[in-house]
Amino acid sequence: MSSRLLDIVIKSLPKILIPGLKYTIPLTLVSFALGLLIAIIVAVTRVMKIKVLSWFFRFYVWVFRGTPMLVQLFIIFYGLPKIGLNIPRIPSAIIAFSLNVGAYASETIRGSVLAVSKSQTEGAIACGLTLWQSIVYIVLPQAIKNCVPALFNTFISLVKDTSLAANITIEEMFMATQRIVAVTYEPLVLYIEVAFIYLLFSTALSYLQKFAEGRLTYRTRKADAQ
């Protein structure tokens, strides 16, 4: 690598990393947290077969899983102002991302809830707990534990998908890189550089996943001897 290239790589590093810390990471964390909340509500509602709500959520999952996230972003940010709904860019991105995570993760969680043995609910309601209590204290904790690997899939996807926010004028890592490329005209090294930073973030999440799984499985590990 020539010294000019090396110079560009080093000088651009903070210019890419700072938007990453400023936008990519907060966008990911906030959207994932909100998305998870939506997912739990949708999953439980659908498992409980609550009438109108359940139908509505099915429709929601259908729409958000079936259309590109980029299109959703454009509709929210560029489309909605046409009917007087002006949502600033950051909230627009958060709405699109969390609704997307919510749709995908709700199916993951719904599957895990259904996989928790019926005897767990029976054991709870037979002791006088309400159905809601048994879901909150017994079923959901087990369901979430079982779908940690799948949820981290969604989480890691989201880190990368935040790059779509560049399309609605959010200066996250990818847009920052594009700007530097426009000036230096070094697309190869710079895009590899930003790819490497995404990889770094994703790897950090993989470690977090390992840690989370370790924490959760420790409690249910089989004892060696009785």
Next chain:
Amino acid sequence: MIKLQGLYKSFGGKTILNGIDLEVSKGETVAVIGPSGAGKSTALRCINLLEKPDKGRLTIGEDSYDFEKITPKDILKIRQSTAMVFQNFSLYENKTALQNITLPLIKAKKYSKEKAIESALENLKAVGLLDRKDYYPSQLSGGQQQRVGIARALALKPEVILFDEPTSALDPEKVKDVLEIIKRISRERITSVIVTHELEFAMDVADKVVFLADGLVVEEGSPREVLKNPKDPRTLRFLGHFADKLEYVI
């Protein structure tokens, strides 16, 4: 006092229970026996509404319910005044032995945390598992899990404990421990209904034996009457060689 009258239940057009009457006096232990598929477990599970009966009446203490007009509030009340010991234990996998007992005490019976823990420890001690209080169900053997299940039921201080084949899923050598504990419960005059295949045990602990076949109570009475001098041909057939075995048990 628990009273079932005209309990009727069908699954998908197939009649399982065809008008069952059952009465359990306070402090009494009633054993429900019968061939597989007779509806024993279904009848038991109708008492705490884990199965929703089609027709019939249930009386628990002062309260009487018509199954056809039962409300969610009634169901909760019934479940809070009964407890069940399951064939497959049904301990909460995400809770320790101690928490398995304290959770329903705190959430359903509204005990304070301290009081719940005190009661849980006392009941774990009664089933000999005080040293396993912080173990998760997966870390306990089947016999130990069932003992926790019994401790959980006892701690609830219910009107009646419903035992649904409590030893069917256990290794033969663990069956005895669990039966010993149930026998002790019976001696303490805690009202219980036990669905069981352990006929000798039924003979030993029950005040009353009910024989169920084809969704009906075919025979009921003292263990001696039902097990030693059965009148109905179905009881005779079911007891078959067991009657010979009884000679040296008694």
